[in-house]
Amino acid sequence: MNHQAIIRTTATTVYERIRDDILSGSLAPGLKLRIEFVCERYGIGASPVREALNRLSQDGLVVRRDQRGFLVAPVSREQFAELVKTRCWLESIALRESIANRSTEWEEALVLAFHRLSRTKRSLDDGAYTFNPEWEERHRAFHHALISNCGSAWLLAFCAEMRDQADRYRKLAAARVYPQRQGPDEHRAILDATVEGDVERAVGLLQNHYRKTQSIVEQDLA
Amino acid sequence: MNHQAIIRTTATTVYERIRDDILSGSLAPGLKLRIEFVCERYGIGASPVREALNRLSQDGLVVRRDQRGFLVAPVSREQFAELVKTRCWLESIALRESIANRSTEWEEALVLAFHRLSRTKRSLDDGAYTFNPEWEERHRAFHHALISNCGSAWLLAFCAEMRDQADRYRKLAAARVYPQRQGPDEHRAILDATVEGDVERAVGLLQNHYRKTQSIVEQDLA
DNA sequence: GCCGCCCGAAATATCGAGATTTCCGGATCA
């Protein structure tokens, strides 16, 4: 049967799990990641754990200090501000290029991604905020679709890296973000401007979208 | 004596050595990096080698395939074109911001970096090209100085990553690049426009600088 | 002849133990 089944290594599996746990906040910023602690938490040996942590340190999600082990990358208001500023710069380029290279396929995929997002509730509970993994996935997919037509895998990789980091901040403050995000649908406005080909409006709305989240998250970091 | 001497791990040391060997071309693009081969080459065990290769795979200098080991990232004309395009986008932002945030210290450091570069010969031999590590270092330092005032460590890290990759292509084709780089000093022109605060001219010159190298390198990839 | 399968050889990935370094509390001395 499957002549070439791709079997993932333990290191790759635990890399993804640790990554998810950092991005979701269940491994808190600044937490010391003792090798033995991580081994027990995920039920594996030290070698794959060390390989995973080495990868994560290059991603910037983990800090590595020679002879002193690893810790979850800390967060700060200043770091987040710089992150959002840089993200606005790079996603603005990516969105401009995506629109410049517009094609029917891309526009249709974008509309579809928005439709799926709009049909999903942000919180599983209408009252108190309850994390909804499906909304997170579709939100990620929509923002990716916006810039996916930019023509540079390099730029997309940079944007993805910053998106992950920004999502970590947003999730850490999710309980605060949620009630302040009940207004008019910013995603629809961005979609409309993009599909109309109104570059300046689309870019402006996208930047405001990120900066609004920033200001809410910053209340949590104070 | 030294109460807090920072001792580097074997993994970090070999990470830097492999990195240098890939960037300098002494480990050729596409080469299979068998663990045992790397161990013997650098005279160490498998654990630090694997940690180093895992880091390099996140840097994009090495390709990792689960259960099938590692290989030096291959090169291609298309990859290089996309890299240069993206690099122009990002360094343009960084240079614009650096000039917008201009300060005396930054301008002076930039002038100094240019001076040092201009006093160093690109080739140790006036005739045939001979790699000069000092020129490489000062060249790197000058380009870094140009954008170092942009106010974003994120953007600088992205630019550094692309600079490393682009340098690899340039070094692979160095014998061809050298004789075609004997004309008027492009670095001086970029410096002058930057110090004068002529943003558009500086950005244009910088982009042309990269694109000229690109067209020369592409002759080697054909 | 050609495709698919199987099996030995080689390479990768993981485990467990040992060598090296850091950490931290207490003792010593000015």
Add this chain to the structure above:
DNA sequence: TGATCCGGAAATCTCGATATTTCGGGCGGC
């Protein structure tokens, strides 16, 4: 009192060996 210097405990890092997977050639079936 405060700074410095141990010394044992704990953690990191590395090595060697083992388990698991892939690779590649040869055999048999269609």
